[in-house]
Amino acid sequence: MIEIAGLVKRFGSLTAVDRLDLKVLSGELFGFLGPNGAGKTTTVKLITGLLKPTEGTIRVNGYDVATETLQAKRCLGLVPDEPFVYPKLTGAEYLLLIGELYGVSLEEQRRRIPGLLEMFELSAWGGELIESYSHGMRQKLVLAGVLLHEPKVLVLDEPLVGLDPKSARMAKEIFLKLAGRGTTVFMCTHILEIAEKLCDRVGIMISGRMIAQGTLEELKAPKGEGSLEEVFLSLTGGHEYSALLKNL
């Protein structure tokens, strides 16, 4: 479970996250939407302890990220938007490192690492240095790393970017399955169709402020829009682009 209360993050005069209150329950798949520069990645970094909040609190599975950092991090799994991982390790070695850092027993690692590599079609590449991996392969490796230590809370920042259609489909099924098992899934995405299909609830952020949140039905209800895209564009002012296109 993620509990965010009064979260503020300022970078100098810029307020990237402005008084955010949010609760994502166990077993819930929450979609976090917003235009570029809305503060989504900053929120992800705050939840996972990569940034310190200016104000407010974040609790992950009951642990305060600021004061009980290590306990909170043990419950967390992160898939960042840019999957940079140690180029001089092999894929299997990266998974071994993650296993050790998150306290997965060696027996468990021996059992699960070959299976995870196979699941993401990386078995033939498990012994290769990560520097020779493509972007999509790195993304799959990071996903495999997260699945290895089975976090209680999974935070995903654009997790499907760079994945081939088959892997993307599999990843979506994995997220649903994990949520079904009680894992809290917090997912930032620009792909509204995915949010529409996967998420139990959706939040929309603009300029650091959460302007709407709820189930799809709750969001569509006020204006009676047909799709999440229409809701999103009407809330974020995206329809204005048609006037600008005339200048093209």
Next chain:
Amino acid sequence: MLLLLLRRRLLCAKNTLLFLAPWEWVRNSAFLLAGLGLLVGLHFGFLRLLAYLNTIPLIGGLLLWKLTAMVLLATFTMVALSGLLTSLSTLYYSHDLKFLMRAPLDLRAVFLDKSLESIFFASWMIVLVLVPYLLALVRTNAYGPGFFAAFLLLTLPFVMLAASLGIAFTLALLYFFPSSRTRDAIWVLASLSLTLVYVLVRFSEPEKLVRPEALRLVADYLSYLQAPTAPYLPSWWLTKALSALAAGKTQVFWRYAGLLLFCAAGVYAGLVWLAGRLYFAGYSGAQEGALRRRPVRVERSLEQALARLLGLDQGPAALFWRERVSFFRDVKHWSQILLVLGLIFVYLFSIHRLPLDNADLKSLVSFLNVGTAGFVLSALGLRFTYPSISLEGRSWWVVKAAPVGLGALMRQKFLFSAVPMTGLALVLGLVTNRLLEADPFAARLSIVSLLVITWALCAMGIGFGALFPMFEVENIHQIESSLGGFVYMASSLFYVAATITILSWPMNMHFQERFGNPSAWNWGLAGWCGGAWLLLNAAAFLLPWALGRRALESYEA
């Protein structure tokens, strides 16, 4: 096209200067002054040597030009090897190559731009060291400014020829073996060759030329002195051109100068022609990663087994294992290790050859060795210890998001640096003391202080590295030459100098005792020295560490 490409370089250089921060001006000025000081020191050293050679009857002139030929031959070899190494990075792995290759540019224009960059970076430092030698040659023999101008004029084709040979070798190798593994192999072999040249130059004991007892041998080898040094290489042509100019033989000068200019133009033109055929194939192949086909193994590493045995936390042990594996898989580190090994050999050989026949003097040198070795360790710390936090690079999120404290990460990095540095300090200290046969007090003091210096430098390196992290850099040189690198280097040099100053008091009392003063030891003063040393080390260990840890914890990626 080439002019356009060269203009972008000028613009970049101009903008670099215009946007320098005040601290960068201070840092650059300090480095410039230190470099100038070194060059002036070298000049006076050469001046003394050449002035001495000039006074030797009969063979003085021969020795002078033999030495010049050897210097130019060493320069030629170094530039050729350096050209080989530099062209690997500039021609095949530069960050701007992807942009240049997809732009509508003639491939030869890209090659010209990149090869000129290679020639410049392969030779500027070596030529800069050559200038004090040539200036000394001009001054000792009153050759006049025309001689120096001729040298400057001929240096360009000389270094172009040397670097072009290196570049041609790289071009051919990458064409026939186009993979990143070839790059790794060339890198290691060229570094090994450079190290060997460096070690061999030192082992040839050039100082013997200025020792009277060695001159009898030189006289015996008069015929050897008269023989040309590598007559088919451009270094000999340059020597001949310069010696002909010095002797007023203008015709001979122009013959050799013409040969140099003609060959440089011909070889470079041939290189550009060759590049039209070979460059792109090599470039394309070099982008492909080398597949190693290692089997997937999930086994406990040595570090994890050790941590388990000692009941320690597995997280930091896994990070140590990751650091070790990544370090030794990066061939750039191998080349640095080879150079460090060469440096140790030369260092110990120089100590071995010191003309000391007095036991007290030997003990004094053993003590002063702490300072010299301390400065060597500081420089190595700047290269290996200080950047280690920043080298987490864009993978920093893995550690930051993991349930591992940053203190544990810093301790792991300290240990990873301290183990090899301690070994190195022990080699430098113990072997030097053995070579010098230092007395037990001086030997013990030097070993203990060297060990403390090593650990303090490691703590400072990690601390300052955490205080000034740079996770978004392209290469390690940007980390070393940053504000943090400057602060670390200045602090570590100050720390080593302060250590030597404090310890010189007990050393002084020890010598007074040796010279027969029964009341040499002032225990009150010795106590003050001990206290000051403790305080200095507490500050060196704790201050950068605590500040660095706090800065790293609040670092916002």
